[in-house]
Amino acid sequence: MIAWKQHLHRLIALGQAHPGIVAIFGFVSGVASFLLVDRQAELARVLGLVMLVSWLWLILENVLREQIARWFGVQLPPPLLRYATQMIHQESLFFILPFFFITTTWNSGQLLFSGLLAAAALVSIIDPLYYKWLAPRRWLFLAYHTLALFAVLLTALPIIFKLTTPQSYQLALAAAVLLSFPSLMSTITVQRWWRGLLLVGLSVVIGAGGWLARVWVPPATLWLTEVAVTTEFDDSNRAPGESLKQLSLTQLRNQGLYAYTAINAPRGLNERIYHVWRHNGEEVERIALDIHGGRKKGYRAWTHKQNFPEQASGRWQIQVLTEAGQMIGVLRFQVTE
Structure with a gap:
């Protein structure tokens, strides 16, 4: 001792x-x-x-x-x-x-x-x-x-x-x-x-x-590993097309838009998240997605929006939120006339 x-x-x-x-x-x-x-x-x-x-x-x-x-x-x-x-x-x-x-x-x-x-x-x-x-x-x-x-x-x-x-x-x-x-x-x-x-x-x-x-407060165990805002998406491979920072109103009307997010989460975790589409700071649509943890490169989730307001030009955001309202990340793009 x-x-x-x-x-x-x-x-x-x-x-x-x-x-x-x-x-x-x-x-x-x-x-x-x-x-x-x-x-x-x-x-x-x-x-x-x-x-x-x-x-x-x-x-x-x-x-x-x-x-x-x-x-x-x-x-x-x-x-x-x-x-x-x-x-x-x-x-x-x-x-x-x-x-x-x-x-x-x-x-x-x-x-x-x-x-x-x-x-x-x-x-x-x-x-x-x-x-x-x-x-x-x-x-x-x-x-x-x-x-x-x-x-x-x-x-x-x-x-x-x-x-x-x-x-x-x-x-x-x-x-x-x-x-x-x-x-x-x-x-x-x-x-x-x-x-x-x-x-x-x-x-x-x-x-x-x-x-x-x-x-x-950031969601400590959820983070984005890959994001894309695109007009094309490969469903069979779950792969987005080229990510866009700016697109025309004509492209938006003709093809719609995909918001793609790969989210890292702990193995075995089941979580509901939301893609919240905002136009010039105002919420336009909130789409729920269920994700599952464990994939090394993140669970791949996407939404496809085709219905846009008549005056759709301007600044857009897609906020990726948890059910509690904590922000996982933000995707941004601009729509021109």
């Missing part, structure tokens, strides 16, 4: 002397996890489960530390717990960042959420920010913890349990609201009878705000 403690203290001292090692390990393992998950869905289940167990440790840290001291007579040193917490944050954030970066539509409101996650990951590897600015502010640290857990669940739930994107979002949001209670309780110090009502009211506001903000 004494030898084990000595090795533990040496490990902690090494981490203190070279803090960049933890950050580099978190970044490399996160990127490696994404690359391996892209090739083998079974590994994603293991990695996602490890992340969730790690978060359970953080939530029950004090209770588990007391139980370990009681059962094994070992008092875990505070530096070890601090570094373990930081490393879990780094592992979690750098694990999910590649997923969110590849699924973000950068010229939309999703830029805000993915940018926030990138900032959180940056804070986790800068010790002065993490230990001197974030950790001492209990309410801010809990909010940081909740944000990371929310993003981890959005990524892990579809991979582990084959939940659809709306189901994953609802469960992740419910967990985030529950975890916001400790942060709210430490912030609201009023000891009056309406404190409980205020806590419940703020939790409802957080939940409602999180649900309304879902259009700004």
Whole structure:
């Protein structure tokens, strides 16, 4: 036991002397996890489960530390717990960042959420920010913890349990609201009878705000691998013709238009998506499509639109959305007179 403690203290001292090692390990393992998950869905289940167990440790840290001291007579040193917490944050954030970066539509409101996650990951590897600015502010640290857990669940739930994107979002949001209670309780110090009502009211506001903000949150496990807007389509090979950025009104009337999207999804996932056709910013038609995960190059789905408004010239968009309204991507083209 004494030898084990000595090795533990040496490990902690090494981490203190070279803090960049933890950050580099978190970044490399996160990127490696994404690359391996892209090739083998079974590994994603293991990695996602490890992340969730790690978060359970953080939530029950004090209770588990007391139980370990009681059962094994070992008092875990505070530096070890601090570094373990930081490393879990780094592992979690750098694990999910590649997923969110590849699924973000950068010229939309999703830029805000993915940018926030990138900032959180940056804070986790800068010790002065993490230990001197974030950790001492209990309410801010809990909010940081909740944000990371929310993003981890959005990524892990579809991979582990084959939940659809709306189901994953609802469960992740419910967990985030529950975890916001400790942060709210430490912030609201009023000891009056309406404190409980205020806590419940703020939790409802957080939940409602999180649900309304879902259009700004990328669907972490769904992304476009191939897109095309074309007047020709090979049904037998499920292959689109040449993708167009601009076409004439005559072409549109005579041939109609295909919107082709290949969407990467976790193996075994069944998801309903929508092709939402918009003309000059206004929705014209919403077409539902069911996709199935597992194909390496993405599940191929397309819609063929032939009925266009009388005044069809102008800017067109085809938004690819989940049932929850999260944007997977956008196809754009122009129709000229």
